[in-house]
Amino acid sequence: MRDSTGRVRTVLLLGGRSEIGLAVVERLVRDGAREVVLAARGGAADPPGTLAALGATLHSVDFDAALPDTHTATVAEAVSLVGDLDVVVDAFGVLGEQSEYEADPAAAARAAAVNYTGHVSAGLAVAARLREQGHGALVVLSSVAGVRVRRFNFVYGSAKAGLDGFAQGLADSLHGSGARVLVVRPGYVPTRMSAHVAPAPFPATPGQVAEAVRSGLRSGATTVWVPRVLGPLFTGMRLLPRPLWRRLNR
Amino acid sequence: MKRRQRERTLLLTGWGRTAPTAARVVRPRTAEQVAEALAAAGPRGAIARGLGRSYGDAAQAAGGLVLDCTGLTGPIRLDTERGEVTAPAGTSTGRLIDHLLERGWFVPVTPGTRHVTLGGAIAADVHGKNHHADSSLGAHLRSLTVAVPAGGVRRVGPDGDGADLFWATVGGMGLTGVVTEATLSVLPVETAHMKVDTDRTASLERSLELMSADSGHPYSVCWVDLLAKGAAMGRGVLTRAHHARVADLPPPLRRAPLRHRAAALPAAPPEMPFGLLNRWSVGAFNTAYFSAAPRRRRSEVRPAASFFHPLDAVRNWNRLYGPRGLVQYQFVLPLGAEDTLAAVMEGLSRAGAPSFLAVLKRMGESVPAPLSFPRPGWTLAVDLPAGLPGLGPLLRGFDEMLLAAGGRLYLAKDSRTDAATVRAMYPELPAWQRVRERVDPDGVLVSDLARRLELVRP
Ligand SMILES: Cc1cc2nc3c(=O)[nH]c(=O)nc-3n(C[C@H](O)[C@H](O)[C@H](O)COP(=O)(O)OP(=O)(O)OC[C@H]3O[C@@H](n4cnc5c(N)ncnc54)[C@H](O)[C@@H]3O)c2cc1C
Ligand SMILES: NC(=O)c1ccc[n+]([C@@H]2O[C@H](COP(=O)([O-])OP(=O)(O)OC[C@H]3O[C@@H](n4cnc5c(N)ncnc54)[C@H](OP(=O)(O)O)[C@@H]3O)[C@@H](O)[C@H]2O)c1
Numbered sequence: 001m002r003d004s005t006g007r008v009r010t011v012l013l014l015g016g017r018s019e020i021g022l023a024v025v026e027r028l029v030r031d032g033a034r035e036v037v038l039a040a041r042g043g044a045a046d047p048p049g050t051l052a053a054l055g056a057t058l059h060s061v062d063f064d065a066a067l068p069d070t071h072t073a074t075v076a077e078a079v080s081l082v083g084d085l086d087v088v089v090d091a092f093g094v095l096g097e098q099s100e101y102e103a104d105p106a107a108a109a110r111a112a113a114v115n116y117t118g119h120v121s122a123g124l125a126v127a128a129r130l131r132e133q134g135h136g137a138l139v140v141l142s143s144v145a146g147v148r149v150r151r152f153n154f155v156y157g158s159a160k161a162g163l164d165g166f167a168q169g170l171a172d173s174l175h176g177s178g179a180r181v182l183v184v185r186p187g188y189v190p191t192r193m194s195a196h197v198a199p200a201p202f203p204a205t206p207g208q209v210a211e212a213v214r215s216g217l218r219s220g221a222t223t224v225w226v227p228r229v230l231g232p233l234f235t236g237m238r239l240l241p242r243p244l245w246r247r248l249n250r
Numbered sequence: 251m252k253r254r255q256r257e258r259t260l261l262l263t264g265w266g267r268t269a270p271t272a273a274r275v276v277r278p279r280t281a282e283q284v285a286e287a288l289a290a291a292g293p294r295g296a297i298a299r300g301l302g303r304s305y306g307d308a309a310q311a312a313g314g315l316v317l318d319c320t321g322l323t324g325p326i327r328l329d330t331e332r333g334e335v336t337a338p339a340g341t342s343t344g345r346l347i348d349h350l351l352e353r354g355w356f357v358p359v360t361p362g363t364r365h366v367t368l369g370g371a372i373a374a375d376v377h378g379k380n381h382h383a384d385s386s387l388g389a390h391l392r393s394l395t396v397a398v399p400a401g402g403v404r405r406v407g408p409d410g411d412g413a414d415l416f417w418a419t420v421g422g423m424g425l426t427g428v429v430t431e432a433t434l435s436v437l438p439v440e441t442a443h444m445k446v447d448t449d450r451t452a453s454l455e456r457s458l459e460l461m462s463a464d465s466g467h468p469y470s471v472c473w474v475d476l477l478a479k480g481a482a483m484g485r486g487v488l489t490r491a492h493h494a495r496v497a498d499l500p501p502p503l504r505r506a507p508l509r510h511r512a513a514a515l516p517a518a519p520p521e522m523p524f525g526l527l528n529r530w531s532v533g534a535f536n537t538a539y540f541s542a543a544p545r546r547r548r549s550e551v552r553p554a555a556s557f558f559h560p561l562d563a564v565r566n567w568n569r570l571y572g573p574r575g576l577v578q579y580q581f582v583l584p585l586g587a588e589d590t591l592a593a594v595m596e597g598l599s600r601a602g603a604p605s606f607l608a609v610l611k612r613m614g615e616s617v618p619a620p621l622s623f624p625r626p627g628w629t630l631a632v633d634l635p636a637g638l639p640g641l642g643p644l645l646r647g648f649d650e651m652l653l654a655a656g657g658r659l660y661l662a663k664d665s666r667t668d669a670a671t672v673r674a675m676y677p678e679l680p681a682w683q684r685v686r687e688r689v690d691p692d693g694v695l696v697s698d699l700a701r702r703l704e705l706v707r708p
Contacts, residue, residue, distance in 0.1 A: 004636050006642065009702075134311075135271040176261060178313075219637075220573065
């Protein structure tokens with residue numbers, strides 16, 4: 001349960017090896033979170049030592065975003081390990097290569113399933129639990145890539161657009177339930193995932209994303225952009241005429 | 251067949267308006283309906299709620315059932331022969347005072363607001379400005395009627411059979427059962443007025459000195475300015491009082507000495523933008539308040555309502571703290587730990603914590619209730635904006651200072667400490683838990699506070 005100063009006791013990370021996800025978890029642990037469940041394919045072996053050193057007890061569960069039938073059980077397993085879920089961080093995803101997706105439509109659909117429908121089943125399973133317990137927050141790692149989809153990564157971007165819309169609808173469906181959703185829209189964050197793409201303007205570190213999530217959770221925000229300037233910037237970009245948008249993104 | 255009680259799902263917080271959680275809420279009107287609701291609580295348990303004046307998460311149960319006990323009302327029965335009154339647990343202190351005063355009686359203990367229920371006051375074992383002389387509410391209770399999950403509705407008193415349930419319920423934060431009715435002793439008074447002495451104190455030392463001297467006043471409290479720096483740190487305004495006698499009143503008031511009116515209630519604006527309360531605005535307020543107080547005034551006659559419940563004059567003043575809400579930090583330190591008291595106050599002052607309401611008071615004898623807060627010593631209560639940067643670590647640091655000096659926190663005000671700290675501060679917790687397990691073996695009674703502080707088995 002969150003206390004009046006914003007401290008929580010338990011955190012579940014879906015995508016238990018995500019660099020951004022782990023930065024968020026570390027931030028919450030520094031603020032006092034004590035029980036952490038890392039959910040990853042085959043479980044999360046070798047979690048970073050910092051979390052335990054900061055005093056957190058770590059648990060690991062098996063979680064595959066591509067297997068929607070298992071998601072309710074994954075959430076139940078996390079609950080059986082630590083009790084009520086105070087914060088759930090939804091940070092799994094794959095970026096991949098747009099050109100490879102165009103060459104292999106089936107691979108594109110598999111990536112889209114992880115980036116979109118996997119969040120639908122996992123998000124609904126988490127929401128059901130939060131509703132039942134009457135409190136808790138789901139943090140969804142969306143992206144500016146979904147705010148206006150670009151030609152050069154539209155398989156990934158369109159899935160993020162779907163995820164972003166899903167997360168907003170889920171937030172509204174949870175209104176009054178004691179549970180909430182925080183949609184996080186980072187720009188370019190240098191991590192394993194983005195190592196193969198060229199840096200974009202206004203980059204942010206995983207630590208900065210974590211800091212933004214922390215203050216968003218405290219202030220009761222529904223959306224955070226990281227860095228903040230991306231909010232007005234991308235709101236403006238949505239208004240650009242299509243031909244101009246196409247030319248900007250070659 | 252009995253009709254099911256109407257349920258609504260609501261988001262609930264305490265007076266501090268932090269950490270809302272959702273629960274199904276029912277409003278029982280009788281002890282039988284309370285027992286029925288407890289029996290049908292469901293897997294996430296149930297807890298009683300009064301007027302929601304505890305600051306933190308004591309009167310809410312995420313995902314569970316909350317019994318709104320303000321519907322437990324009915325006739326107030328005054329027995330002038332025995333000097334006691336019996337009232338349903340949903341009766342507010344304000345209503346009780348109104349009823350008693352016009353008949354020449356007063357409640358033995360009132361907290362700083364009239365908007366608490368009798369049940370909530372018992373569950374927190376509240377103290378008033380007379381604690382140094384008269385102890386807490388528990389000392390004046392003659393009997394309780396309590397609905398417990400195992401065993402239905404029971405009547406218990408401070409001695410004999412059931413005394414352990416009685417004392418576990420006093421200060422037990424609703425976790426041993428739902429109080430449906432109580433009998434307490436009352437105090438005869440001649441008037442609805444107080445005879446008040448006021449002193450401005452130049453420093454903490456002087457405030458403590460004046461409060462240590464046994465002046466014979468049954469009521470005393472000191473407002474302190476935590477934003478004052480250096481030697482002025484802890485300067486304050488001390489008020490001490492007696493119930494006024496008819497002879498103390500100016501002639502016009504003598505005709506109807508018991509006439510009394512609760513303070514008028516202008517409301518605070520619905521929501522203040524965050525940031526209006528800051529160390530500068532509060533500092534200015536504190537300085538103005540301090541300077542406006544008389545340096546020394548004796549025997550001023552004031553209505554009981556304004557003496558006991560000045561804050562009630564502004565309805566919903568908690569909204570002044572904006573959407574993030576407020577945290578009240580209240581602790582008691584034993585006599586002899588004045589250095590720690592000063593160190594905490596200096597810490598608050600250094601942090602620039604904008605606090606209007608720092609209230610310092612000497613406490614007297616405690617009651618044999620394992621979770622009752624008051625102990626002989628000094629209690630300080632401070633309101634702080636929940637959004638204050640660094641608030642969590644700041645207060646955790648104070649917790650440690652309190653632990654080292656034998657101090658403790660008041661559960662009715664707490665919204666942020668942890669289980670280990672409370673275990674160390676309340677050494678009688680295991681004894682209390684044993685009584686609890688007997689009357690609630692299935693763990694039906696649970697609140698967010700109980701979960702956060704691990705007062706009950708998970
Ligand atoms: C402005 C202000 C000034 C205050 N001043 C003081 C003061 O001077 N001294 C002091 O001691 N306190 C003070 N308080 C705190 C207040 O007196 C306590 O928190 C009290 O418990 C509030 O009563 P309530 O009816 O609002 O109960 P709630 O806040 O609704 O509930 C408090 C606790 O009581 C339990 N409870 C409620 N009803 C019942 C019942 N029928 N049976 C069993 N358990 C029940 C709840 O489960 C919960 O644990 C103050 C609070 C405010 C807002
Ligand atoms: N990095 C950026 O620039 C950026 C920008 C905006 C938004 N985001 C979003 O932020 C989130 C975290 O990204 P990151 O930068 O931290 O990348 P990351 O370190 O690569 O983390 C992504 C995680 O998703 C996991 N994952 C992939 N497929 C999965 C599946 N089928 N089942 C379970 N887990 C799976 C990966 O697990 P394995 O360890 O098993 O591979 C990996 O740990 C993602 O949603 C991403 O889209 C990132």
